[in-house]
Amino acid sequence: MEEPPAMRHGAKMDHPATRAEALARLEAFLPRAGRLYAANRNFDEGPGRRTHVSGLSPAIRRRLLCEEEVARAALNAHGFAAAEKFLLEVCWRSYWRGWLEARPLAWQRYCADVARLNEELARAPSLGAAYSAAISGQTGIDCFDFWARELAETGYLHNHARMSFASIWIFTLKLPWQLGADFFYRHLLDACPASNTLGWRWVAGLQTAGKTYLASADTIRRTSCGRFRVDAPLAREAPPLPPEAPIHPAGLPALPEADPDAPSGLFLHTEDLSAETMVFPAPVRAIAGPDRIDGDPADLKRAYANASLDDGIVRAATHFAAEASRLPVDTLPEAVTQWAARHGFRQVLTPCAPVGPVADRLALMGVALARAGIRLVPVRRAWDSAAWPHATRGFFQFKGRIPALLAGGGAG
Template sequence: MNPWETDAEPEGFAALAAAGWPASRAAALARLHAFADRAGRAYAARRNFDWGPGRHTAVSGLSPYVRPRLIAEEELAAAALARHGWAAAEKFVQEVCWRTYWKGWLEQHPGVWDAYRAQCAEAESRRAADCAFARRLAGAEAGETGLEAFDVWARELAETGYLHNHARMWFASVWIFTLGLPWVLGAELFLRRLLDGDPASNTLSWRWVAGLHTRGKTYLARADNIAAYTEGRLHPSAGQLAATAPPLDEAAAPVRGPLPKGDATPGGRRILWLVTEEDLTPELWALDPARAVGAALLAPQPCPGEGEIVSRFRADALADARARLAAIPGLSPVSIRSARELADLAHARGAEALATPYIPVGPTRDRLADWAPVLEAAGLSLAQVQRPWDQAFWPHARAGFFQLKARMPKVLGELGLL
């Protein structure tokens, strides 16, 4: 039984889901404040239960806000630690650190993202050419496979933009091992439909389920586990789910490269800030209003097939950031779509340099990949400034999660959070 069934707080999970996750920093902070009491031992005990759409009251539901950094990882950790102390908050902070681990790992293995994009394109070509395959995919995406549990998750995903972590694991496992569909198209579906769709957490979690991250170790969704953690709400019958999960293989193991260090904020100069969906909290940047002469907001580029609620969330999140930037004297934020528009705005404002919060591996970085020549020709350089949280944790995301986990107390101490 869901012990928080009568969760009636205005910022409770149910209210958040019913309102479709209002995309603002104020809503994110209110939700963190409302959830913080549950981020201790209660979270550790109940976080794996999936009580169904709108009823995930044992988890925070904060990921849509963390994804564009309407709220930051360190704010989640700080709230949980302040309320509960290390021993009780460890599990919650550890889950926040899973996100940091995936981000840091992908930074050091960017080829995995490129390979995923290439495989998506190949699989999409097959979808266009093979009618039977396209029909199977359409059935899975619409939640019309006849496998009740899977269909329930597919519909929850489409209708709310959120799935509980356990449901994401089951969904991915069934997609790959029971339905026999390509993992990359499952990952792509999540990216298009999740409010928190994230290139690192999503791609690498799918790879983990498929046995490509921890090589040879897969995740098998089992009927008894689903029944136990949905408290009987969903109960696939014997034989409906794949009985084994043979690991997928790929031609070459991911190659690790150097960890990008990030740049210092340009010193002593007039700076124009580039604001992207990767980080929408100027309150936490090293932004010196005395030297900032403007803010350029990169307009979102909808990805093909993106859910309407996702597009709306992205647009609203950016609008919220714009309003907060506009309140900082002298910034007068303006939307831009190209390197040319950015350079023109920089010149119009008399900027000598550009700065942006660091842009990690993913669609935004891909979009900006060919901007450098235009900016260079305009005499501008773009400094990418990393957050202290990322700088402290990412070096420990080289291999498995447990290396990072072992260093959590030390790093949190260095960051002044423990």
């Protein structure tokens, strides 16, 4: 299946890949995070011209910036009433993450579906051809084709483009939503198991049972500031996909208690790269992280993740005045175990990784460490501990908790 090569036409990374750059972007965006954001956020002026949205999602995704500090900055700049819309959007992310954390089955089911559908693509020529046309931007639907290329070339799409793209994928092209979510996941610099999977499920009508999102040509013309004609016919209705077997909340996983006196190392990963804004339960003596990311992302996403990982590890080493080691990603469980044993650590602290591939790798690392008598102790940020237990029902219920969340303690 041929995808448009990323970085053709000199496309460049337009999103902050270091904390310093992300803080500068936040600072520059803050004046527009109040009523201007509420009025204009749905309008997408196109790549290189966007002023109505922050473009911070890749940085927030890897926690070069945490949701809490972004929300507090907007609150301080505008007050709750004027900043409410921006605060709600930032908190959607916390909500999705909390929802998925208590329901890992939604992610596991999605991953199994993607594996099955990828095999099906090779066996079913008509599905394969329709899928190829969609991901290479050759469907004849002008906005959709533009977005497919924009995604591959920049690793980013505006929220409205994501909603319309997903809707056209599912209801006009009648392709399986899981393959669309996988296409997004491989390319988006902010690709997040929670926001992406649940965003697609929401459009498909699986997340809010029976409620789908139908893209309309008029809305696309308006929100794209007239950039697209949308002459090709789009689906006129969006019937919900057949209901799936229910996903019951399994509760948030309990975390092991740290020993505050045990000599400890800190293992960093791409789920949280601002260790200096966290509170760790024991003194950090040395730091380790993978030498690079693994998996099969698009080149631009890989480059972004590696750059942010480098930045996060260098900052942590400076902050804790500790030696930082980069360990081979292919043999991480063994390499971390040897590193911890060499330093005489009885526990390795690590920022909590929510449901997703990093959490799966940490689980394997925990097993290898345990064999050597060393504990892996994930540490959850205070923001996540406060927010996630409330992501039990819909966002409407969660929303009511946001003022209390913001009134709560400091970062960490």
